[in-house]
Amino acid sequence: MPTDEVEANLRHFTTAGTRSAACTSLVLSGVGVAGREDLHALCASARSRGVQRITLHAGVEDLERIVPNALPVDVLVLPLQPGESGATLAAGARALANAREAGIAVAANASLTPENVRSLAAIGRVAVAGRASSITFTFPFPVDGAHASDVVPAPRAVAALREVVPAVARAGIQVTIKGLPACYLGELAAHTSRTANRWYVDADHQLDRALLFFPDVVAFHKDEACRFCPSNEACDGFFANYLRRPGFPPLRPVGG
Numbered sequence: 001m002p003t004d005e006v007e008a009n010l011r012h013f014t015t016a017g018t019r020s021a022a023c024t025s026l027v028l029s030g031v032g033v034a035g036r037e038d039l040h041a042l043c044a045s046a047r048s049r050g051v052q053r054i055t056l057h058a059g060v061e062d063l064e065r066i067v068p069n070a071l072p073v074d075v076l077v078l079p080l081q082p083g084e085s086g087a088t089l090a091a092g093a094r095a096l097a098n099a100r101e102a103g104i105a106v107a108a109n110a111s112l113t114p115e116n117v118r119s120l121a122a123i124g125r126v127a128v129a130g131r132a133s134s135i136t137f138t139f140p141f142p143v144d145g146a147h148a149s150d151v152v153p154a155p156r157a158v159a160a161l162r163e164v165v166p167a168v169a170r171a172g173i174q175v176t177i178k179g180l181p182a183c184y185l186g187e188l189a190a191h192t193s194r195t196a197n198r199w200y201v202d203a204d205h206q207l208d209r210a211l212l213f214f215p216d217v218v219a220f221h222k223d224e225a226c227r228f229c230p231s232n233e234a235c236d237g238f239f240a241n242y243l244r245r246p247g248f249p250p251l252r253p254v255g256g
Contacts, residue, residue, distance in 0.1 A: 001030075001203050003038045007045060012207045013199060014049035023199065024050055028073075029057035034066050043072040057109070063091035069102035077107045080126055080135075082119040089119070089126060096130030108135040112157045112179070114150070124164040128171040135168060137161060139179030141218050142239050153247025154184050161188055181238040182231035183252050193234050222251065229253035 001009075016022040026046050033039070034056060043054055055075040058066055060083070068076060076099050080092045092108075099106035108127045110116050116123065120137075127135045139157060140150075161177065165188055169175050175191045182189040200211045211217055220237035229235070231254045242248045 003042065005203070005206060006042055009201050009206055009210070010042070010046055010049055014046070014051060022050060025053045025055070026051045027055045027057065027198070031059055032061060034058045034062040034071065040072050058095070060088055063088065063095045066095050066098075068095070068099035068104050068106070071104065073104070075105045075107060077109050080108050080110045080123045081113070081116050082122065086122070089122060093126045093130055096126065096132060100131050105133050108132040110135065110137050112137055112139045112152060114152050117152050117157055117160045120160045120164045124168045127168055127173055132173055134174035134176065136176045136178055137165075141179060142241050151242065151245070154180060154249070155247070158184055158186070158188065165191060181251055182235040183229065183254050184249070189231060189254065195236050225250070225252050230255065
C-alpha cells in the first residue's frame with residue numbers, strides 16, 4: 001500500500017464513528033514492511049492520532065537487514081524458523097539479540113509448519129537464549145489450495161509442543177498457542193485464550209471495505225459438543241476444513 005493509502009486508513013480508523021470506537025493499537029505487517037522508507041512518518045502520524053501501541057511483524061526477508069534501534073515501534077515480532085541449513089533461524093537469533101540490546105520489546109513467532117515442528121526444540125532454545133518477552137506458536141490457518149501434506153496432524157504438533165513449551169515457560173517467557181482448540185492441548189490449554197477481533201486492511205480492503213479478521217479473513221468453527229465444554233469461553237475453536245481431514249480428532253468437551 002502506498003503512503004497516502006496508509007495515511008487515509010489511519011485517519012479513518014482513529015476517528016470514532018457511530019458504530020465503532022477509535023482504534024488505539026496498530027499492527028503493521030507485510031513483505032518488507034520493516035524497511036519501508038515512510039515507516040517513521042507513518043508511525044509518527046499514528047501517534048499523533050491517538051495510537052498508543054504499534055506492533056511491527058517483521059518477515060523472514062527483514063531479518064538480515066533489520067536495525068531494531070531505528071524502529072519507531074513498541075513491539076517487534078520476529079519469525080523463528082530453520083530455513084535452509086538453519087540459516088534463517090540463525091538470522092532470527094541475531095535479530096532477537098539486537099532487538100533486546102536496543103531495549104525494544106521483542107516477541108517471537110513460530111508457525112507450526114512441518115519444517116518448524118521438526119525443529120521446534122531449536123526454535124525454543126533460540127527464544128530462550130535471545131530472551132524474547134514472549135513467543136507465539138501458531139497452527140497454520142487454512143489457505144485455499146493447501147494440500148494435506150502441508151499441514152502437520154494435530155496430535156504430532158501437540159506432542160512437539162509438549163517437548164518444548166514447559167522449558168520455554170520456565171525460562172520466564174510468556175507462551176501463547178494459537179490455532180489449536182483447548183481439547184487438543186490437554187495441559188497446554190493454559191497457554192491459549194480467546195483471540196480478540198480487529199480490523200484487517202490491505203490493498204483490496206480499505207476504509208469502509210476493511211474486513212473484520214474474524215470471520216471475514218479467518219473463520220473458526222465449533223461443534224455442538226463445544227457448548228458443554230468448560231473451556232468454551234476461552235477457546236477459539238478450530239477450522240472446519242481441517243476437521244474433515246485424517247489426523248484431526250472431533251472436538252469434544254475438555255475433561256469429557
